[in-house]
Amino acid sequence: MADNSIGTAEQLRDPNYTPALHKAIPLGIQHVLAMFVSNVTPAIIVAGAAGFGFGSNSPDFPELLYLIQMSMLFAGVATLLQTITIGPVGAALPIVQGTSFAFLPIMIPLVAGKGVDALAALFTGVIIGGIFHAFIGTFVGKLRFALPPLVTGLVVTMIGLALVKVGIQYAAGGVPAIGTPEYGSLLNWSAALVVILVTLGLKFFTKGMLSISAVLIGLIVGYIYAIMVGMLSIEAITGSWSRASAFALPMPFKYGFEMSAAAIIGFCLMAFISAIETVGDVSGITKGGAGREATDKEIQGATYADGIGTAVAGMFGAFPNTSFSQNVGLIAMTGVMSRHVVTFGAIFLIVAGLIPKVGGVIRTVPIEVLGGGVIVMFGMVVAAGISMLSDVDWNRRNMVIFAIALSIGLGLQLEPGALQHMPDTARILLTSGLLPAAVIAIVLNLVLPHELADEATEEVSGGMAGHGRGSLPHDDHA
Structure with missing residues (x-):
């Protein structure tokens, strides 16, 4: 529900309205908490698929920290493009950008077992795919006829189905542990189950900030549980903290530049899916926050920001960015349409992205604990796809x-x-x-x-007749 103490009903629906700082800043941080785990998880998954060592003494430790750091930094930069805008780039709406799950099924095969060497081709694909994504903005409105709920729902469901295996592997002990005696142990699963149970409890039995941050709090509780049962030592945490620097700037083309047909084609094709997802999010924000349809200018600007934000991110070693749907729901719940609230959240992300010690702490989260959060998040992706398919x-x-x-x-x-x-x-x-x-x-x-649609095709459907929108069959149905 909208908080009337923040402003009048008319002000709350105005993207250009700025609440008092003591209310705007907590609201902005609330947006960050809602998306934080989802934003850094792809970096950890890609690193794991590439075969990075996760120990604090691993030679890959600085690379993993850097990927986490860039995920935060460029999510903030891309969000600023949406809220502040530069010319036609940006929707001037409270759109939160973050690392996209949709590209993981493309990125994982690209880097599988290849280590740091695979990142040059991957990030070159991100850059070119981002430029293509921005180009889609010039005609994105005309694509919607080709992407009804049947197509978009299928794609979102497939994204989730492609990733649920990752959640189970993480909960059981992570990809490097497959085949070892400890893989799938009760101890490993207990950490994941603690996260899942705490997340469910907070999501359904609390309200406000606790419910919104359920996955994040679930991971924190799982983290504490891992320390208590000996899965994670205090020495490992302090070691990661001490090895990470207090401040670091991003490095352009840190991993080089390498043209890969698979990466370029994959990222360009997925850009279509991401662009349509953004169209849906922009529409959801304007309907939920302002009670109106999104304008063509807003949709075009949001798509430009998606693409340019992704291209810039790729130059510095960050993954593709897209609008985050969970923040759309947050705007509908709070009733606060102010884009400047989200700007404060973006600044918070940028500051966190410039402090590698933040990434150092995130890196110490045991893979089993992260698995519990990933199971919930990727399961929700599947559920979102099925929800879209309900309109078919x-x-x-x-x-x-x-x-x-x-x-x-x-x-x-x-x-x-x-x-x-x-x-x-x-x-x-x-x-x-x-x-x-x-x-x-x-x-x-x-x-x-x-x-x-009207022909009897029982030989194809095996006798199971389909009925629109969950309706029951009529007596005269074929």
């Missing part, structure tokens, strides 16, 4: 499109060996599962005649 008219045409796209996309993801004879570029793109599913769904939705 489930006639037989749409069932066939969904079935084929999901079967091929998920199947290739589960059995990557089926593509072992494909060229490297094609294999990386296809085994993500996400891109083939999205392309198949988009193409079939555009080319299949809608007349199929």
Whole structure:
């Protein structure tokens, strides 16, 4: 509910209104708490997939710290582009940007087991994909016809399904521990379960700040539990803190520049998905916070900021940025539409990103504890996709499109060996599962005649008739 003590109803709906500082700053930090864990998690996942050592004495320690640091810094920079704007870049709305989960199914195969050497091609792909993403802003409004809930819901569901395996692996002990006796031990699972139970308890039995920060607080409780049961020592924490510097600036092209067809194609194709996600978030903010539809200028500016923020991030070793949906819900809940509130949150992120000691503390979170949070977050991604699919008219045409796209996309993801004879570029793109599913769904939705919706195709659906929007079958239904 809106807090009327912050301003009048008219002021709360005005993006240009600034509440008093003693209220605006806590509201801004609240936005950061809502997205903080989700923002740094992709950096840890990509580092783990690349084979980085997670110990404080590992030679990869500084690289992991840097990736976490850049995730915070450039989430703040991209958010400032949205709230303050530069010319046509930015929506001048309270849009919070952060590292996108959507690109993980592309990034993980690109870096799998290749260590730091894989990052040059990855970040080159981020830069070029970001530039392409900004270009999409010139015509993003015209793309919406090709991306109904059937397509977008499928893609979001596939993103979550591609990542839930990561959560289970982390909760069991992490990828490096697979095959060892301690992998999947009760101790490992207990840490993950503590996080999940605390998160659920706070989410459903508390209100306000506690509910909004449920995942973050769950991780903190899991962190304390890990120390209590001996999974993490105080010496490891102090060692990480002491090894991290107090202040550090980002380095342009730290990992070099390397052209990779798989990376460039993958990031450019995923830019379409990210752009549509941003369109939905902008619409959600204006509806939830101001009770109106988003303007074409706002949607275009938001997409420009998405792309340029991503391209700049890639130059300094940060991952693609996108608008964060959880903050859309926060605006609807608080009723505060002020973009300047989010600006304070962006400044907080930038300051944290310039202090590597913050990343040093984050790095000490045991992988099992992080696994509990990841299971919740990626499960919510799947749930969000299913929620979008609830708007689909489930006639037989749409069932066939969904079935084929999901079967091929998920199947290739589960059995990557089926593509072992494909060229490297094609294999990386296809085994993500996400891109083939999205392309198949988009193409079939555009080319299949809608007349199929009324035809009896029991031989395809196995006798299971589809019914739109969860409705019950009528007696005269075929």
